[in-house]
Amino acid sequence: MVRVICLVIGYVFGLFQTAYFYGKAHGIDIREHGSGNAGTTNTLRVLGTKAGLIVFAGDCLKCMAAVWLVRLLFGGTYHNIIYLLCLYTGAGAILGHNYPFYLKFKGGKGIAATAGMVLSFHPWFILTGVLLFFVPFFTLHYVSLGSLLVYAGLMIQLVVFGQNGWLFQEMTQGQLIEMYIVFGCLLVMAYWKHRENIKRLLQGKERKTYLTKKNKVETEGKE
Numbered sequence: 001m002v003r004v005i006c007l008v009i010g011y012v013f014g015l016f017q018t019a020y021f022y023g024k025a026h027g028i029d030i031r032e033h034g035s036g037n038a039g040t041t042n043t044l045r046v047l048g049t050k051a052g053l054i055v056f057a058g059d060c061l062k063c064m065a066a067v068w069l070v071r072l073l074f075g076g077t078y079h080n081i082i083y084l085l086c087l088y089t090g091a092g093a094i095l096g097h098n099y100p101f102y103l104k105f106k107g108g109k110g111i112a113a114t115a116g117m118v119l120s121f122h123p124w125f126i127l128t129g130v131l132l133f134f135v136p137f138f139t140l141h142y143v144s145l146g147s148l149l150v151y152a153g154l155m156i157q158l159v160v161f162g163q164n165g166w167l168f169q170e171m172t173q174g175q176l177i178e179m180y181i182v183f184g185c186l187l188v189m190a191y192w193k194h195r196e197n198i199k200r201l202l203q204g205k206e207r208k209t210y211l212t213k214k215n216k217v218e219t220e221g222k223e
Contacts, residue, residue: 038107041143093117163176
């Protein structure tokens with residue numbers, strides 16, 4: 001039952017669609033512009049770097065807040081499986097972000113929310129996420145590639161750490177497997193949400209993203 005509660009808590013927090021509300025505050029529905037995605041990358045391309053950073057922060061913080069709340073509520077009672085509960089909470093937040101019921105289940109792709117989950121999960125996972133995202137982003141300027149690499153890398157790290165007893169020592173093998181399955185489902189969802197990006201990457205047609213005015217110029221030229 002506690003797992004369901006954590007999932008619901010995460011989903012409720014995930015419903016705060018930062019890109020949608022920011023866009024509305026500036027007179028547009030972000031889902032009707034650019035790629036149609038209510039997330040950081042599309043906001044950055046359509047409204048600029050400042051807007052993109054604000055949306056990223058909002059989507060990241062909502063997941064972090066949900067995880068912090070779960071730690072506060074259940075950290076003492078369920079200390080042995082708190083990482084598993086945090087993962088369920090993060091999964092709920094990502095689901096709420098990707099599929100908000102009040103927007104006809106049309107949200108984002110969950111990468112900023114995933115970043116929030118990683119930041120609030122354990123420090124060992126932060127470095128992996130940062131390296132796997134920012135190295136390909138600043139060298140090739142593909143947000144999608146960095147996002148996909150992050151999920152693959154974190155999945156591998158989770159299993160390696162779990163099976164070698166480097167973390168989660170209080171969890172049973174069954175609980176570890178449950179944790180792998182939950183994150184595996186998030187990985188599959190992320191790759192599914194990025195299926196068009198994957199096609200474009202393979203074809204060499206994926207759009208590049210910059211943290212400069214150059215980004216907006218190139219985007220306007222392609223829309």
